[in-house]
Amino acid sequence: MCGIIGIVGASDVAERLLDGLRRLEYRGYDSAGIATVHDGAFDRRRAEGKLGNLAARMAAEPLPGRIGVAHTRWATHGAPTESNAHPHIVGDVTVVHNGIIENFRPLRDELIAEGRTFLSQTDTEVVAHLIAREVERGATPQDAVAVVLPRLHGAFALAVMFRNHPDMLIGARLGAPLTIGYGDDENYLGSDALALAPLTQRIAYLEEGDWAVVRRDGVEIFDRANAPVTRAVTLSGLSSAMTTKGNYRHFMLKEIHEQPVVVAQTLQSYLRPVEAKVALPQMDFDLSAVERVVIVACGTASYVGMIGKYWIESLARLPVEVDVASEFRYREPVLDGKLLGVVVSQSGETADTLAALQHMQAAGVMTAGIVNVPTSSMARTVDLLLPTHAGPEIGVASTKAFTCQLAVMAALAVNLARAKGRLDGDAERELVAHLTEVPAYMNTALAAEAAIEAVAHHVSQARDVLYLGRGPEYPMALEGALKLKEISYIHAEGYASGEMKHGPIALIDDSVPLIVLAPSGPLFDKTVSNMQEARARGARVILISDAAGIAEAGEGTVATIEMPSVHPLIAPLVYAVPIQLLAYHVAVLKGTDVDQPRNLAKSVTVE
Structure with a gap:
């Protein structure tokens, strides 16, 4: 959500700032802007909408200057207009900001009472005014920032530029990530290392409450008590190659096709094929005392938690609760020392999930984190880091991060089962063998893309789509519906197949595609029975199953998508591929912005 890049450069910075914003597009945004200092004055270009609009403005009105800040904004306070776009300039100060200043209203009222005028509806402009006021009173930039930061409540990453100091940026973070990049005769600020990838590989991550003075010849970092730190x-x-689409039309399609490789990389960190065992990164971490598990996440990651509930309860016989992070703290959950709290997040910066993690740790709960960014706030906070190895995921709709999270969750479930004495060596050996097969089966699933693309035509004209599944395929039905909603803007819902006759079957008619996830196995007959109830009422059924399942129940469907026959443990990882590809090809047919769907952000760093 939102993106920052700043350069204190040895040459003009505007084009490099624009290029950095392109690498930050995956975070989600609805306006963008760049400001520089040149010949003792600020110069700025801003635009609504996509970066192409800003690039066109800059082509018509070039932006000189060897120091600058740039920003992609995802609207929170104030509509996505040019006047609300960052950077915000007040007097001798320019500010860009990710996050939310929760107490901006009383601060704004205080400033207005002094006669100060606001030109935007944003909370960010308050920060610019506060710092500018201190500078006007004679404070140095460093002193001004040190005075203002404690007055800001909420979550923020800030980059501040000063007209009279054209060799210095100041960055600060609290609850939102900010990175320092070290170059040759120049230095950088960025929301993440990806933004700075072509500029430098040398990175330092600011910790909570840190602020930094960034100059061409060096960087000074201070903690929240204003003490110098290293x-x-x-x-x-x-x-930069990691942020290109290669031969693929969209990042999402590229990332779907990367899944066999990245899931294999992830599993290699957890599987010991020679010993036929599953190992966690911290081998001395004792899970035997765990009596209950709580999994907390948002969006797609919460469906990883739901599938983890099936796995952990069936394998380890431990009770598991799954909660959406935005609700977790507010229901006053019962927490104790025998609980393992598991957070799941691609970025490791998701605001609600991070707050839930801190809430658990304050209660003395042992915590683990399934995270893709090992330097993120969550990764540094949890007791047990369970990294995924998905690599940068640029498409806003999660694909490869999701399946890598599932792979790690499966490894955790097996480990818990062994720690609780519920799994003997032969059973673990069998599960390791099945997990080892996942990448090959995902490749087989990808080979069905042409058939899936053909099925997309059945779905693309619908206004409403339903997904059904039982057992772990129920969360997969929820995920399939979410993917379709996210990128095609078609209304879709996922249901446990047995729940259809408890209300949702009223929605069925011959205009509603019903996508059924039903691998053959112990739950197959029940799922097919519910599918037939819907088909008898006119539903256009699309069955996703293996050859045996299609042979038994494929008759009368409008289409089938054949998957390989797999063990139930790994079915969610394999069946993720067809629901992702189906959503993708429907979105392409609809002509939507697949990689940057409207109103969505990749990393939600505000509540």
Whole structure:
């Protein structure tokens, strides 16, 4: 959500700032802007909508300057208009901001009472006024920022530029990530390492409450008490090639096709094929005392939690609760020391999930995090880090991050089962063998893309679509419906197949496609029975199953999508492929913006 890049450069920065914003598009935005300092004055270009609009403005009105800040904005306070777009300039100060200033109203009222004028509806402009006021009173930029930061409540990452100091940026973070990049004769600020990938590999991550003074010749970092601190400089390992689509039409399609490789990479970190065992990264982490598990996540990651509930309860015989992070704290959950709290997040910065994690830790709960960014706030906070290895995911709708999270959740379930004495060596050996097969089966699923593309024509004209599944395929039905909603804007709902006759069957008529996820196995007959009830009422059934399932129940459907026959443990990972590809090809037929669907952000860093 939103994106920041700043450069204190040795040469003009505008085009590099624009390029950095392109790498931040995946975070979601609805306006963008760039400001520089040149010849002792601020210069700024802003535009509503996509970056092409800003690029056109800059082509018509070039933006000189060797220092600058740039921003992609996802609207919170104020509509996505040019006047609300960042950067905001007040006097000698320019500010860009990710996050929300929760107490902006009393601060704004205070400033208005002093006679100050606001030109936008944003909370960010309050920050610019507060810092500018301190500068006008004679404070240095560093002192001004040090005075203002404690007055800001909420979550923020800030980059501040000063007209009279054209060799310095100040960055600050609280509840939203901000990264320092170290170059040769220039230095950088960015929302994440990906934004800075072509500029530098040398990265330092600001910690909670940190702020930094960034100059061409060096960086000073201070903690929330304004004491100088040192933060480790690491190599990001990212390259600009990771943010290109290659030969694919969209990032989402590229990332769907990357899944066999990244899931294999992820499983390699957890499977010990020679010993036929599953191992966690921290081998000394004792799970035997766990008596209950709570999984907290948002959106697609919450469906990983729901599938994890099936796996952990069946394998480890531990009770599992799954909660959406935005509700977790507010229902006053019962927490104790025998609980394992698991958070799931691609970015590791999701605001609601991070708050839930902090709530659990404050109650003395042991925590684990399934996270794709090992330097993120969650990754640094949890007791047990369970990294995924999906690599950068640019498409807003999660695909490869989802399946890598599932792979890690499966490994955690097996580990818990062994720790609780519910799994002997032969049973674990069998599960390891099935998990090892996942990448090959995902490749088989990808080979069905042409058939899935043909099925998309049955779905693309619908106004409403229903998905059905039983057992772990019920959360997969929810995920399939979410993917279709996210990128095609077709209304879709997922249901447990046995719940159809408890209300949703009233929605069925011959205009409603019904997508049924039904791998053959112990739950197949029940699922097909519910499918037939809907078909008898006119539903246009699309059956996703294996050859045996299609042979038994495919007659009378409008289409079938054949998947390989797999063990129930790994079925969700394999069946993720057809529901992702179906949503993708429907969206392409609808002509929507697949990689950047309207109103959505990749990383939701505000509540």
